[in-house]
Amino acid sequence: MSTTPDWATRDAAAPQPVPPRREHPAVSPQTAAVFGRPDGVRGSFSTEPSAQPQPEIAPPDPVLTEAFSRPADAPSSLQRDPYATYGGEVDEPEPEDPWRDPASGAHLEAPALSEPAAETARDAGPKLGITDLLFGRRVHWWALASLGLVAVLLGVAGGLVGRWTAEVIPPLNSNAVTLDVDDSTVASTDIAKVAKAVGPAVVMIEIRTAGSGGSGSGFVVDKMGYIVTNNHVVSIAANDKNAKLEVVFADHSRVPARIVGRDVKTDLAVLKVDDVENLTVAKLGDSSKLEIGQPVIAFGAPLGLDRTVTTGIVSAVDRPVPLRPDASSDTDAVINAIQTDAAINPGNSGGPLVDAQGRVIGVNTAIAATGGGSIGLGFAIPINEVIPISEGLIKDGKVTHPQIGVTASTVRNDQVFGARVKDVAAGSPAAAAGLKENDVITEFDGKPIEGADELTVAVRTSTIGQEVKYTYWRDGRTFTGTMTPRAD
Template structure:
C-alpha cells in the first residue's frame, strides 16, 4: 500500500507573494528580530493630506497613542468674571455708563420761524408763496359761486304755494262687496243696552218689521227679563236712543223679540234662506262688539249644522243647543243678536256665540240659522212664548270602539220614548234622517222636528241595530 501523498498547493504569484508573504527569514507569525530583506518589500504611499490633518497626532504630542494622564494642560486665557452676571459678586462703585455731556454756557433764542420755514423749510421764494396765496383765494371764490348757484337750483323746503286737497270725486257708489252690503244693511242694525242697579251690558239686534219689532238673543236681554227695575234701550244707526219692551223670549233657542214704539222711517232687514248657505261663501257680521257700535267684520262660512251648547251662567238663563252656522268672521261679546249677512245683504243668521281664548275672537263664531229663527220669532210675536217638541229622555254622548251616538240615561214614564220602546242604555245613532254622534246632535234633531209628527230613528242595543218610530210631543 502506497503512503498517502499530501495535497499539492499551487505556488502564489510573485507579486502576491511580495505583497502578502512573510519577509525572508521569518518562519512564524512573530520573529525575535528583524531579518535582512533581500527581496522587494511593499511600499507604503504617503497619507492623503486631508486624512493626515484629520487623524494625525496634534503637534508636540509623543509618538505614543495614549496621552500622559498626569500631564497638566497649559492654562488658557480666562476672561475676568463679569460682576453683573455673578450672583456672588458684591456691590462696588464703578465708572458711569455714559459720560456726562459738557455744560455749555446760557442758550440764546434765534429768530422766529416764518411760514416759509415752517411749511417749506425756507426753500420757497416770497413771490412763489404770494402766487400760491392768490391761487387759493381764487379757488375759494370759485367754490363759493358754484355752491351759491347749486343752492338756488334746489327746491326750498317750505312753500306758500302748496295746498293739500283731500277731496275725491263726488260719487255715491260703494267700493267693494263688503261696502255695498254695509251700506244696504247698516240702518237696520241696532245696539241693545241693558242697565241694572249694579251693572249693565250690551248686544246687537236687527229690525224685522216696520211696526218696531227687533230680533236679538235671549242672553242679551236676560237680565232685563229677570229684573223688573232694569232699563232696556235700543240705539239706532243715527244715535237715536229709544226704550224697548220684551215681546217674548225663548231660552231653548236663545232667541228674543223686542219692540220699540213711535219710531218713524224704520229700515227693515232683508231676510235670506239659511238652508241654501254654502260652506266657503263670504259673509259679514254686523253689530256692536265690546260696545263699539256699527262694527263690521267679514269672513266665510266655515261649516253648517254645528251643534253648539249654550249653558246658563250668572248673566243668562239660556239653556240651549243651537244648530249653528260656523264662520271665521270675528264675533266678540256684543256681536250677539246682530245679523250675519251674505253678499246680497240678506240676513242668513243671528250671531250668537264665539269660541274665545284670552277674551278675543279666534275665528270660531256661531250664528243661529235664520230659517230656524223666523218661525221662533213669528211665534213670539204672536203668543210671546214657544213650545218645543220633546221625546222625554235624558242622554249623554258615548264614543268608543263599538259605537258613536247619544246613550239614553233616563226615560220618563209615559213619554214618547217610552211608547217607542226605548230603554236605558240604548244608543240612538240616527234621528229623522240625521246622523247622531252625541247628545247635542240629538237635542238639535229633536228640537227641529215637529210636534205630533212621527219620525224614524235608529238605535243600538246589545250589539245590534234596531229601527223604530217615535212621535215628539210638546214640552
C-alpha cells in the first residue's frame, strides 16, 4: 500500500484553481481629490504645486483660539506651564484663616487689639547733682527727709550687728593656740603585745624566675635558721633550678634561702637560711586544746604587704579542705584544717596563726573566696600535724605517711553516708582486713567518716604500724573490723 500523499500524484500541467479577487468599494471623487496622487506625478512626492483644487481648512472658533492658542508672549516651547498665567495679574495667596477653615486645629493667635506703636526713644536728660538734689528744689523735701532717715537706720543697724558679731561669734583664726601632746605611757593591748612578740619571727618569702614570681610567708622554728612554710609557696622554686629564693625578715634584711624538704601530701615545706644571727624563734602551742570562739591572730604578707596582722576567732575545727594541683603548685592534699574568720589573703600562706598568748597553733594555708579575696573563711593546718612533718623534713628531707591501699569516693543517700571503696590494692592493709569494692567506710580510728576527704584525713593522721578499728556498710548491714596502716 502506497503512503504517498494525494498532492504528490497530481499532474503539474493541470489547471490550478485561482482564488477569487476581492473587490474594494469605489473611492469617491472628493476623497480622491484630497488623498490621491496629482496628475503627472509618478513618485511619492512632487516639487510643483498641484493644479487640482485643495481642501480649505476653516478657521477655528474664536473661543477655542483664545482657550487653546499660545499667548503672544509665551516662550517657543511645545507645552506651556499649566500653572503659569500670561497677560494677567498675579494674585498673592491669602493667609490661612482658621476661622474660615473648619478642618483647622485650635491654636493661639494674635490678640484682637492691634499692637501699640513703639515709642520713640528720647534723649537722656541732664544728670542730677548733689547741689540740685539739696538746693535745686527738684526733689520734694519729704523725699529728702525719708532718704536721710533710711541712711541713719542702716548705719545704726550695721553698728549693732558688727558689735554683736565681735562679742558673740568667736574668730576662726587665732595665734594663741598650741596643741598639747600626752607623753604618758599607755598600756598595750593583748593583741599589740602578741604582735610585738611574734612579729620578728615571721618572714616574707619571695621567689623570682625568668618569667614569673610569687610571694608567701613563713616563721622561724629554730635558731639554726629553719623556717616552716607551705609547699605551694615554694613549688615554683623547687621545680625551677634557676629560680631565686629569698627570705625577708621584719627588719627588711634579705637572705638567700634553700629548700630543706617539702611534702605535697600535707602542703608543708621547710627552708633554711645561713649566717643569720639573733633569730627570733616562734613559740609553738597545742592545737588539740583549741576551742571554737577563742581569739586568734594571723601573721603574714598578704598581697606582698609584709608585717600584716589580722585578728578573728576560731570558727571551726577538724574541717577537711582539699588542695589540688594547679599551674603554680604540685600540692595534692587534704588538710584537717582550723577554720577562722581572721582575714587571710593570697600571700598569707605559710604564716603563723597564733593564740592570745602568742603561741603558734596553725599554719595559714587556704581561703574560701568567690572573687579571690577573703570572705571570712580561712583555713590553717593544725600545729600538732605540722610538728612531726617539719621534724621529718629537717631530719631526712622527706616524710612517709600511713596508707591502707584504697581509693574512695563520697556517697550520701537515704541508706548511708560515707566513703565508698572504688578499688582495693592487692596485698594492702584494706585487702588483708577483708574490704571489698562498694563497701562504704563510715568510721575510721574513732572518727566519723561522711566522705572521701574525711577518710583521707583520718588515715593520714593515724600511726604507721598501729592497729585501728573501722566500721563499714555492706548490702544494708553494718560491720566492724581492724586494720594496720602501712607506710606509703
